Amino acid sequence: MRSGGSSRRCVSTTASALDRWLAHLRDERRLSPHTLAAYDRDARLLVALAAARAPEALRTPDIRRFVATLHGKGLAPRSLARVLSAWRGFYDWLVRKRIVAANPCAGVRAPRAAKNLPQTLSPDDAVRLVSLDDGSPLGLRDRALFELAYSSGLRVSELTGLDADAVDAKTGEARVLGKGSKTRIVPVGSHALAAIAAWLPRRAEMAKPGEKALFIGARGTRIAPREVQRRIKRWAAAAGLAQDVHPHMLRHSFASHVLQSSGDLRAVQEMLGHASITSTQVYTHLDFQHLAKVYDAAHPRARRRK
Numbered sequence: 001m002r003s004g005g006s007s008r009r010c011v012s013t014t015a016s017a018l019d020r021w022l023a024h025l026r027d028e029r030r031l032s033p034h035t036l037a038a039y040d041r042d043a044r045l046l047v048a049l050a051a052a053r054a055p056e057a058l059r060t061p062d063i064r065r066f067v068a069t070l071h072g073k074g075l076a077p078r079s080l081a082r083v084l085s086a087w088r089g090f091y092d093w094l095v096r097k098r099i100v101a102a103n104p105c106a107g108v109r110a111p112r113a114a115k116n117l118p119q120t121l122s123p124d125d126a127v128r129l130v131s132l133d134d135g136s137p138l139g140l141r142d143r144a145l146f147e148l149a150y151s152s153g154l155r156v157s158e159l160t161g162l163d164a165d166a167v168d169a170k171t172g173e174a175r176v177l178g179k180g181s182k183t184r185i186v187p188v189g190s191h192a193l194a195a196i197a198a199w200l201p202r203r204a205e206m207a208k209p210g211e212k213a214l215f216i217g218a219r220g221t222r223i224a225p226r227e228v229q230r231r232i233k234r235w236a237a238a239a240g241l242a243q244d245v246h247p248h249m250l251r252h253s254f255a256s257h258v259l260q261s262s263g264d265l266r267a268v269q270e271m272l273g274h275a276s277i278t279s280t281q282v283y284t285h286l287d288f289q290h291l292a293k294v295y296d297a298a299h300p301r302a303r304r305r306k
Contacts, residue, residue: 017055018043021093042086045070055091056100063087063108071111080110120253121243126150129232129239130191130250137202138218142231144192144199145215145223148174149247151192153254153272155179156225156247162214164203169193178273186271 022040025031031039049066050058067080075083084105091103121129130146133139148167149159158176167174167188174188188196196214206220207213213222228247236245243249251272259268 015047017094017099018047018090021090024093038082039086039089042083043090045083046087046090055094058104060104060106060108063104067108067110077111084108084110119243119249120256121241121245121249123253123257125239125241125243126250126253126257129236129241129245132235132239137206138231140195140199140202141215141223142235144195145228146232146235146250147192147195148188149250150254151189152176152186153251153258153268154186155251156228158273159247160213160215160223160225160228163212164200164214165212166214167193167196169197176273182273184270184273 018040021043022036025039026036046066049069050062053062063084067084070080070083071077088103088105091100091105094100095103130143130150133143145159148154149156152174154174154176155178158178161177162174166176172188172190172193173185176184176186178184203214203216206218207216208220211221215223217223217227225247232245232247232250236243255268255272258271259265262268
């Protein structure tokens with residue numbers, strides 16, 4: 001059985017090693033004070049959980065037990081992942097300094113965080129939003145922009161990155177530069193094509209010489225994503241929508257509504273430009289929620305007796 005003096009020496013040794021590691025992060029890696037404070041806070045959780053045990057005495061099962069303890073106290077999975085990252089970095093340094101033989105945090109993972117389902121608009125609300133038009137040049141631009149976002153499921157960066165020649169009215173297609181500089185061809189609906197056709201004459205009047213962007217701002221240059229975010233919130237308020245609408249919500253709505261109608265997950269994946277179908281599968285959960293609501297409302301055995 002260890003004496004109280006031995007326990008205090010172990011805690012002191014651990015704290016000393018931690019202080020040297022933080023000094024290394026500050027002086028050699030030159031991390032910001034904010035980042036250093038976060039590492040310090042997370043690493044001292046390890047010291048507290050280890051109690052009288054020195055760093056070299058801890059094993060992988062101990063680390064897993066510490067993670068379970070913090071999770072049981074309500075620490076969220078993302079926070080646990082951050083804490084584990086700090087512990088892993090501390091032990092990597094201890095290994096390099098030959099204070100410990102191996103990193104007990106290697107292979108330990110935080111619990112998976114529950115995935116938040118994408119927020120979408122109902123078909124009626126989506127149509128109400130993209131159909132707004134105040135008759136002004138920027139109103140015509142916004143309608144064309146939002147119609148295209150909902151019609152083709154584009155990201156806001158893809159919308160603002162479009163050049164004027166990217167949309168082919170004859171074929172009803174748009175050439176989009178997506179993530180990873182990958183180009184894809186997406187279909188464009190008739191309403192979006194009509195809105196773009198109405199916007200193009202105004203665009204020609206407003207655009208600065210040589211400007212290639214399809215969507216431009218009041219200064220005649222390519223519109224910024226931040227401006228798109230600001231404008232869609234304005235139009236959502238004008239449409240009387242209670243939700244906090246952002247541009248990506250139109251992309252989510254596009255994917256969800258197409259999937260509900262077609263059930264073709266692969267086609268939705270291609271139109272969204274997802275490299276993996278796993279990213280697209282989140283919309284199947286939204287589709288199931290929609291079907292569950294229909295079932296609860298319609299099936300005689302689903303309704304509870306009052």
